[in-house]
Amino acid sequence: MTTAVRKKKRKRLLIFLIVLAMLAVAAFFALWQRLTVSRFELSFADLPDAFDGFRIVQITDLHCERFGEGQRELCDKIASLEPDILVITGDMLDQDLLDPEPTRELCAAFAGKIPMYAVTGNHDLWVARSEFRKLLDIYEEYGVTLLRGGAAEITRGGETIYLHGEDDPAHWGSDTVGYLTENPISVTPVENAFNILLYHRANAFPALSSLGFDLVIAGHMHGGQVRLPFVGGLVSPTREYFPDYTAGLYTENGTQMIVGRGLGNAVSVPRVFNPPELVLITLNRS
Incomplete structure (x- = not known):
């Protein structure tokens, strides 16, 4: 073997190793599952002065996932954000895992410290009635206000905002908007007030944005x-490709919506370039 041939083989091997290393690094970041925080500063003309700077942390789609023993990593991260309230937007349970303890650990950590509000998600309602009862008992034990077609008044500095919530709909399929157009949610905004809606399914936004809520x-x-x-989400839970409303901030008909990417996973496909997420929303008076 000549010297020139050896050099050529070494060069090819070096290129192969460099490419392999680059792929390994890309795979590491693609599958990186460290807990992240997305922050949103939202402005509203009708927000009461007393709520200027009000901080909301959203927890969604836990799917029985754990972050450290006793949810310590998750709870420490939430506490560091110094929220005024916690909102849970569904799917804390998972129809396959059936483990309510991660939710219990989370709620127990903030009971009596930070007000907590919740709505149901499809997985919460898909489990057996006895399993759903466990979730209800956890919420009751730790003081989580479950909004199932109702509203909670939040008062601060003598002023009030309204937090509404609705159960996940019985319908399953791609036409959630069509279903909700024919079967509207039961809650409506309070007139001449600031109104927030908690609702599990972000893809229902076209049916929700015309109802008059300030924030979903x-x-x-x-x-x-x-x-x-540079593209966004690939597939929805109902298998539509390149769906709308997968993450972040959206505005339609004067209503703003924040969509959390969630904390857990309900399918066998891993989360790719999509680490688990907490959301911090800060309300500002414009």
Whole structure:
């Protein structure tokens, strides 16, 4: 073998190793599952002065996932954000895992410290009645206000905002908007007030945005499961490709919506370029 041939083989091997290393690094970041925080500063003309700077942390789509023993990593991260309230937008349970303890650990950590509000997601309602009862008992034990077609008044500095919530709908399929157009949610905004709606399914936004809420906080879409750089989410829970409303801020008909990518995973496909997420929303008076 000549010297020139050896050099050529070494060069090819070097290129192969460099490419392999680059692929390994890309795979590491694509599948990186360290807990992240997305922050949103939202402005509203009708927000009461007393709520200027009000901080909301959204927890969504836990799917029985754990972050450290006793949810310590998750709870420490939430506490560091110094929220005024916690909102849970569904799918804390998972129809396959059936483990309510991660939710119990989370709620127990903040009971009596930070007000907590919740709505149901499809997985919460898909489990057996006895399993759903466990979730209800956890919420009751730790003081989580479950909004199932009702509203909670939040008062601060003598002023009030309204937090509404509705159960996940019985319908399953791609036409959630059509279903909700024919079967509207039962809650309506309070007139001449600031109104927030908690609702599990972000893909229902076209049916929700015309109802007059100032802000909708939703989940369900898991960030599109696989997030393609410069493109967004790849697939919805009902298998539509390149769906709308997968993560972040959306505005329609004067209503703003925040969509959390969620914390857990409900399918066998891993989350790619889509690490678990907490959302911090800060309300500002414009």
